[in-house]
Amino acid sequence: PVKIASVYQSASLIAQEISWKLEQKKSFRQICKSTFQEIEKCPYVKGIRIGCSGRLNGAEIAKTECKKYGETSLHVFSNQIDYAKAQASTPYGILGVKVWV
Structure with a gap:
């Protein structure tokens, strides 16, 4: 077993x-807002990027939304980035969730 100081240290747990x-059935924007408030309390996390794709809030046409807080450079290899993805099953279909910490 591995002990983690905070849930927001691991991308898989956040996803x-x-x-x-x-x-x-919570709103994606509301979820991001509460997650970003919790990330502010973690001094060892520089930034987070959350992507969600599918029929968000039961929309007729699927779309992709990406929210970010702090520094999350995906092009520079000097930063250690944790990545995870998950799926959410809703009455409207499956939503894909991607998280970079």
Whole structure:
């Protein structure tokens, strides 16, 4: 077993939490806002990027939304980036969730 100081240190735990909240019919923007507030309390996390694709909030046409907070450079290899993806099953279909920390 590995001990983690905070849930927001691991991308896989964040992705699972977001997918669970989406299955509980919470708004993606509301989920991002609460996640970013929790990330502010973690001094060792520089930034986070959350992407969600599918029929968000039951929209007729699927779309992709990406929200970011802080520094999340995907082009520079000097930063250590943790990546995870998860799926949320809703009555409208499956939503894909991607998280970079």
